[in-house]
Amino acid sequence: MVWKWIAGIALACSMLPAGVGFAGDIEGSSDHPVLGRFPTATIRAYEVREFDAAILPAGRIDDGEAPGELLEVEGKVTRIGYRIAGKHSALEVMRNYEHALSQAGFETLFACGNHEDCGIDMMAFISNSGRIRPPGFGDAFFGETAERALLASRSDADGNVHIFLHVIEDTANKRTVLYQQVVEAAVLETDQVKVLQADELERSLKRQGHVAVPGVYFDTGKAEVEPESEAALAEMAKLLEAYPELRVYVVGHTDNVGSLDSNVALSQARAAAVAGALSGSYGIDGARLIAKGVASLVPVTSNADETGRSRNRRVELVAQ
Template sequence: MHRFVAVFTAAFVAAFPASDALAQNRDVAGARDYPGIGRFSGSVITGYQTKDFDAVRLQAAAFKDGQPTDARTLEGRVTRIAYRTGPGPSILEVSRNFENQLGKAGFETLLACNADDCGGIPFSEKIDALPIPAMWIDGFDYRYFAGHKRDGNADIYATVITSKNNDDIYAQLVVAVVGALENKMIDAAAMAKGLGEKGHIAIYGIYFDTDKAVIKPESAPTLAEMAKLLGGQPALNVFIVGHTDNQGSFEHNMTLSRQRADAVAAALATTYKIPRGRMKTAGLGFLAPVGSNATDEGRALNRRVELVQP
């Protein structure tokens, strides 16, 4: 399968228009190197993802008879960065540079192997990789590294998968800082405290499909807490204000943010019997960011609903 992917790439890349080809010579928007690790000279970042809490697969030993022998699932803050390097260096050269840099940063090797020693195609299919075209893995030709270090009370793991597509070398660095899930659920008491101290509070437990104003079912616990707040304080009137990130036009986001605020008010009135007159709605689009819209994390912070006390 991976060999087919590698052959398919030539036709896929040839289909890109000139503007896309130029974009491939720059880092993807919002991307940056991992602090203290950096990149191989001449590389560009083709894929970038960071999550406050996520799960990632790591292989700490080679496969035996096509099956894992020490597979680990790590949970915590996960950063994934994919790089492309032009023709010239070998897979080994790029990988060794990352391995040496990780060693200098304090990581001890758990596993370092080439395709055949790792376990061939079955091993490559279990690698946690960003999707094509950010990252390409040829199941017949790759190198894998996994390392670990202890930093204070934190366990930190790093993996590097390096492979080749046509004459370009692709490498993906994954760093996982193992940690517990932070409780970001805001209950009625926290909402009341935020309104009392600051006059507003951001609500992140209301979920919508991309570009839509239909509330998803998993929003129910947060809506229930909002209803508990309003039901427990009959004299409290609020503004419900929708906020978006900067993806799309100004006009579209202004409309979408207002529609989402309206949807929240409607749900509270219909399902929880909160008088509609106690809730005014507004939409500010991306005019009041709390994070940078140049990064995934910032955009996630900006997509929110806020309660505001008049």
């Protein structure tokens, strides 16, 4: 994907080049390649997701529980929280970004220039709708905050790019805070998970005494089985119906994020939820199912990165 880099714009304070890490940034972070940073800015919150949904304000927000106009887009999502040291107003920062985006061919979809125009719940909505908490939001006072927001987009050969910016003056700490979301068009790889058929589950159980069942989904930190798990549950039920003498442990596994005690409880609750779904929705005799949670004690690979952690979060059937 080819981007127009934004650098060297002749304003009072020009944007610094994109795609570069700076001293003071949190480890592993960098600017997004499409958009540079304001001088004196450091990255204090950072997240990149190869495919995710982002809910971007496209109008004022007066009620975070029932927000008004929103734009929900999917793709590669980069979320960055900057702290800008020095006496730089929200207006100065946003004008620089507006100019840079205009020069790069972005069209403004929504903009607000003060706390009243943005809506009384704009900050609360942003803080609660993303997966990272923008730095400084907890320190800023509504009555003393200068606030500006901007939603812009550009269409490229590879698809749409959306950028949302929110700037506040954190007067309590004498700094300016910028929250940036960039959503790039991305193709979702839908063939990464295969639901094992009942006969494949049976062969693995017979050969090795246990089998991991892909396609069982839970929300982060939760134990409710997601509706997308139906296909995997159905194959487990077919297996148990085809072999009425078979008794299994339903074993829940987690990664090592969080305390061992909390992960033991979570994995136990998830295993129980799967066993409950098999007996409650598919009529499998509950006496044939024993739920056990083992947390992160039996990993299949390292928990050092998200790829490994995602493999370790799983549900297994183990022959009794």
